[in-house]
Amino acid sequence: MTDDRISHYLCIGCPLGCRLEVEEDARDTIVEVRGWSCKKGERYGRQEHTDPRRMVTTTVGIEGAALARLPVKTSQPVPKGQVTEVCRLLRTLKVSAPVRMGDVVLADIAGSGADVVATRDLS
Ligand code: SF4
Numbered sequence: 001m002t003d004d005r006i007s008h009y010l011c012i013g014c015p016l017g018c019r020l021e022v023e024e025d026a027r028d029t030i031v032e033v034r035g036w037s038c039k040k041g042e043r044y045g046r047q048e049h050t051d052p053r054r055m056v057t058t059t060v061g062i063e064g065a066a067l068a069r070l071p072v073k074t075s076q077p078v079p080k081g082q083v084t085e086v087c088r089l090l091r092t093l094k095v096s097a098p099v100r101m102g103d104v105v106l107a108d109i110a111g112s113g114a115d116v117v118a119t120r121d122l123s
Pocket residue numbers: 011012013014015016017018035036037038039040041042
């Protein structure tokens with residue numbers, strides 16, 4: 001086994017931060033994930049190797065509220081390659097008060113399948 005068939009990741013599932021190794025065969029098929037201390041880490045290693053995703057948390061502009069910015073997050077992790085586009089779209093988004101925590105302020109952002117939801121009330 002040559003090292004170029006082994007990729008290294010840091011599990012972010014909990015503060016322990018296990019160091020993961022994902023080994024592929026010559027057909028780019030994962031044959032083993034090593035280094036995890038629980039199954040969550042094994043799943044994370046496979047996901048990170050094949051389809052890395054990230055939650056996006058930020059703020060967007062809001063009109064008619066006591067504060068100028070509304071904190072929001074994506075309803076699910078979005079593909080890592082779409083994070084920049086998601087942030088670009090959110091930079092120009094402006095919503096109107098009142099907003100309730102959990103309200104969808106933008107559905108299916110960038111075609112990612114994730115909605116953008118408010119994480120607090122703003123009246
Ligand atoms: S593998 Fe499990 S124990 Fe290790 S960092 Fe990930 S979630 Fe935590």
